[in-house]
Amino acid sequence: MSDARPNSIIYTITDEAPALATHSFLPIVSAYASTAGVGVETRDISLSGRILAQFPDRLTDEQRVADDLAELGELATKPEANIIKLPNISASIPQLKAAIKELQQQGYDLPDYPDEVTGADDEDVRARYDKVKGSAVNPVLREGNSDRRAPASVKNYAKAHPHRMGVWSSDSKTNVATMGEHDFRSNEKSVVIDGDDTLTIKHVATDGTETVLKDGIEVLDGEVVDATYMDVAALRRFLTEQVARAKAEDVLFSVHLKATMMKVSDPIIFGHVVQAFFPTLFEQYGAQLKAAGISPNDGLGALLSAVEQLPDGEAVKAAVQQGIADGPTLAMVDSDRGITNLHVPSDVIIDASMPAMIRTSGHMWGPDGEEADTLAVIPDSSYAGIYQTVIDDCRAHGAFDPATMGSVPNVGLMAQKAEEYGSHDKTFEIQAAGQVQVVDSSGTVLIEHDVQPGDIWRACQTKDAPIRDWVKLAVTRARASGTPAVFWLDESRAHDANLIAKVEQYLPEHDTDGLTLEILSPAEATAYSLERIRKGEDTISVTGNVLRDYNTDLFPILELGTSAKMLSVVPLMNGGGLFETGAGGSAPKHVQQLVKENHLRWDSLGEFLALAVSFEHLAQTTGNARAQILADTLDRATGTFLNENKSPSRKAGEIDNRGSHFYLALYWAQELAQQTEDAELAKAFADLASTLADSEEAINDELLAVQGEPADIGGYYRPDEAKATSVMRPSKTLNDALASLG
Structure with missing residues (x-):
C-alpha cells in the first residue's frame, strides 16, 4: 500500500471494544474531516x-491482507x-491460540x-507467530x-466530579513482596558502545560448548546495551516463601506481571508462580502434564481446560482444588466465574492491576466476592x-482526594524499542549451566553472566538519539x-x-534557567511526587519505558479514575506525530457485555483528545487552517461533552x-457552526x-431500542465487517444526517 498523503490522518483498526467503537466513531471523523480537505x-x-x-502463502487472494504494521x-x-x-491486543500465548482457532473456523x-x-x-511457523505475540505493535x-498528561478539561472535570476512592486503614496488611536480590535488577550489567558495531550473544556451556543465541545485533555509537538474568532457583525459593507468607498473614495472594x-520472560515467571502455588500438583502430575504439552506458563485456566482430555484429568482437577484449599486465599479476577489471579497470564497486568488495588483501599477481590488486604507479589x-x-503513603495519610490532588504527567523514553520492552528477541530460557556472553565484532566480551538451567537471561538496547x-x-x-x-533514575542500578x-x-x-530538574531513584521520586500531589501540585515524571507504562496508569487511575482519559502524544523524531488514545485493559469485558446485551460501555474520550491534537499537528505541518479550526472546536466540544456527562453508562x-459519539458529534457541529474564523465552514x-x-x-x-438483546458481531478477534457496522450504527437518523454533510 502506498504511503499516506501529507494532508491525511491514519486511523488504526485494532481489537475488541476500541475496534467496535471505531465502527461508530470513524464515520463521524471522516465526515467532519472532509470539510477541511483532510483524508x-x-x-x-x-x-x-x-x-x-x-x-500470505496459505491464504486465497481474497483472504490475503497487507502487512499494515510494517507499512506504518x-x-x-x-x-x-x-x-x-x-x-490493540498485546497477545499472550492463550490469546494468540484463541485468535488462531477463530480464524481457522x-x-x-x-x-x-x-x-x-x-x-x-x-520453526518457521513459530517464528512467524512470534512476530505477532506480545507487544508487537508499539515498538x-x-x-x-x-x-502523556491529563488535559485541563479532563482534570477540571475530575476535580468537579471526583470518582470514588476506597478508604485506607492505618492497620492495612496490604504490601508488595519483591526479590531484591538474584533478580533482573540486581544482576544487571550495562555498557555504552564506543563506535558502531555488531554484537553476538552466545552461551558457553561448562564443557566449553558454544551456542550462538543471537547474532547480527547492530548497535550505534553511544548506544546503551544492558544484559541481566533472573536466578530461577532463587525465584522459586522466593515464591514459595510468599505463598507461605500470604497464608500466615491471612491476606490474599496475587502476582502482578x-x-x-x-x-x-514474564509468562515463564508466571508459570513458576503457578508451580509454586500448587507444589503437590506438579510433584504428582508434572511429568504427565508436560508430556501432554500442558504448560503452567499458560495459566491455571488453560491447564484445567486441557486436562479434560487426560486419563487422570479428574484427579488433576481434584489436586488443583486441594492446592487451592491448602494454600493462601487467592485473589480473584472474577469471583462469580471462579477466575483466579493465576488463571490467565494476561488477566492481571501490573500497570493496571496495582493502581486499581491501591484505589480500592489496597484490596483485591477474594473468592467470596468480598474485598480483602493483599500480598502483591x-x-x-x-x-x-x-x-x-x-x-x-496511603497507610500513613489515607486515600488521595481526586477533588484536590495534583497531577503527574509523564515524559517517557520509548523511541526505537528502548529498554526492557525491546528485549523480546534477546530473551532466553537457559538450557545448560555455563555463561552467557555479549561479544563485539572483535571478540571482546562486553558482558557475561554465570547461569544455570532454567535461568531467564535477557538483553536490551537504548539508542543515544532517543x-x-x-x-x-x-x-x-x-x-x-x-x-x-524529575528523572526517575537510580544511580545504584x-x-x-x-x-x-x-x-x-x-x-x-x-x-x-529557572527550571526545577531533579534526578531521584524511583522510590524517592514517588515519595517526592506524592508529597506534592497531596498539596495539589503537579510534577512531571521523566522515566524509562517500563516506568512510563506504569506511571501513566498509576497516577491517572488515582487522579481521574481511569488512564483512558489521558492525552498521549508521541512527537516522532523525524517530525511526524503519533497520537495514542488510552489503555485497553478493560476492553474484553466490554465486548462480553455488548454480545450479551448490545450495550458497549467503552469510553472513547481518549480518541476525542487524540483526534484534536492530530488535527492541530496537521494544521501546523501543512498550513491547513481548517484543520486547526476542527482541532479547536473539537477541544471545546469535548469540554461540553464532559460537563454534560455524556460518557457511556455501565448499564x-x-x-x-x-x-x-452522537453527543460529541452534536457538540462539535454546534461549535463549528458558531465559530467565526471561517464563515463558509460555519454555514456547512x-x-x-x-x-x-x-x-x-x-x-x-x-440507539436505545437495540439494547437488552444479544448482538451478533460475527467474531471476537475478527468481527464480520457488515455485522459489526450494523450493530454499531443502529440510528438511521444519525447516519442520514452525517451523509448529508458529505
Missing part, C-alpha cells in the same frame, strides 16, 4: 490482521506521519501454534518519545518499590508547563547510572458508546447542528 485512511494492526499478514513502521520515520493509535488455512518445535516447519510505531509486553525489584511507596530527544522533551515540557521535572551520565551530558544543551438501557455545519439537535430524541430512541 482519513485506515490501517489494520489488529491481532487477527497481524496474524493473517504473516501467512516505515511511515513513522517520515515527516508526514500522522497516526492515531488505538489500543472462519475458513483461514492457518497452522496451529507449535508448543514444541520439532523441525524446520515448526514498531514508537519512533519518538512519549508525552506484564505477560503481554514482556512476552518471553512482584518478583523483579526494578520498579516494585514505587507501589510499596504509594501503599505506605535519549537525547527524551532529555529535550523533558525540558520542553517543564518549560511549557512551569512544572518541576547499572543501566540507570549510564543514563544519568547522558542526562548530565545533554541537559546543558538546553536553556534550563444496558442507558447511554452507551454509540450515544456518546449550521444545518447539521440544527438537524442533530432537532433529532436528539429520535436518535436516542433508535
